[in-house]
Amino acid sequence: MKFILSVILTTLISISSFATDTKIIVRAKAKDAKFIGSSLGGAKVVIRNKKTQTILVQGKTEGATGNTNTIMNTPLKRGERITDDNTAKFQATIPLSEPVFVTIEVYSTIKDNDVRVSATTDLWLIPGKHILGEGIIIEIPGFLVTLDNSKSSQTFTLKELQKNPLKVTAKVVMMCGCPIEKNGMWDATQVEVKALIKLKDNSITEVPLHFKSTNTFEGTVNFQHTGDYEVIVYAYDSTTGNTGVDTAHYKITP
Template sequence: MKKSIFIIVLLFSSIVSFATETKIIVRAKAKDAKFIGSSLGGAYVIIRNKTNNRILAEGKTIGSTGNTDLIMNIPKERGNSISDEQAAKFLATIDIVEPTFIIIEVISPFNNKQAQSKVSTELWLIPGKDILGDGIILEIPGFIIDILKPRTHNYIALKSIKNKPFEIKANIVMMCGCTINKGGVWDSENIEVKAILKKNGSYLKDVTMSLTETNLFEGTIKLTSAGQYELIVYAYNSKSGNTGVDKVNYVVYE
């Protein structure tokens, strides 16, 4: 019995001794924007062995959104990096014995559930052959939209809003948290923002929303009757293909 245990321990030790530390950098980058890092709560990275689905490493990207000129303005040539030392990343050190086919999943933005997406890729990881520099970059499409007004499940007296403009407000940023301004790197003029209003489950009207200050889009409607309302705010950029949506429900009562 002792001899069997000894042999098992010996075999296990041999396997461990042959395992090689292999480093890999994973980054999450917003489509048409910058890296997703600490300022937004990070992107969550999971690296799995595809054969048995075992998690080899997991954690959040940490760091800045990166250098705007390097990422957005300087024409990219083959071999040139778009990341700097501060750019957000997840660095994993994985012990493997032989070439291992892995799945990399990125869930982002981790702290904004209504805008959250999961993207993934697959590749071979070879013992001792680090993947550093820019590493593996996964692109996250979309916008983060937060409806600020009206509030979710708010009860509003009809007499308080009748014959008055009813305000709609939404905060919209890129998936890295990068700001949207008129004429800026992320130009509000290129983004269509509208609110779709429904009453008691039926379509009522569309409302065009305009930028009033950095990231803030506003519009007004007139509500003339009580009911259960649903408000859907969307953003759409035809050039990049980015889209985003947020929804709230509220009640207007007599």
């Protein structure tokens, strides 16, 4: 029995001795913008064995969003980097004894799992063959859209709203947290923001939300009837295809 255990232990030690540390860097880049890093809490990264679905390592990107001029304005030649040592990344070391085909999953910083944006890619990891420098860059499309929580899910009377119509305020931000401003690098005039007003699951009207200040759009909703309303606010950029949505509910009584 002792002999058998000794053989098993020797075998395990022998197998583990063949494992070679393999380093990899993964970065999450917002579409038409910069990198997702510490300022928004980081993008979640999961690296798993595609065949077995076993998670090899996971974590979050940390660091700065990157150099705006380099990322957004500078034409790049082949081999040139758009990142530096401070640019947000997730770096991991994975012990491998043989090549492994992996899936890399990256998730946006949105906390609601039902609408969390994700992107994936597959590649081979080879023992001792590090993927560093620029690393693997995965693009996350869309906007972060957040309605003013202080006003959502409230009850109003129709009488009071006829005197003081409800203002819907939405915060619209690039996935990296970059600012949307009028005539800015991320131009507010390029982003269409509207509220879809629904009563009893029927879309009844659209209300445009206009740019007010950095990342902030606002519009006025005139309710004509009592009932339970759902207000769906979307942001859309026809040039990049970026989109984002948030919802609020209002109960209107007589």
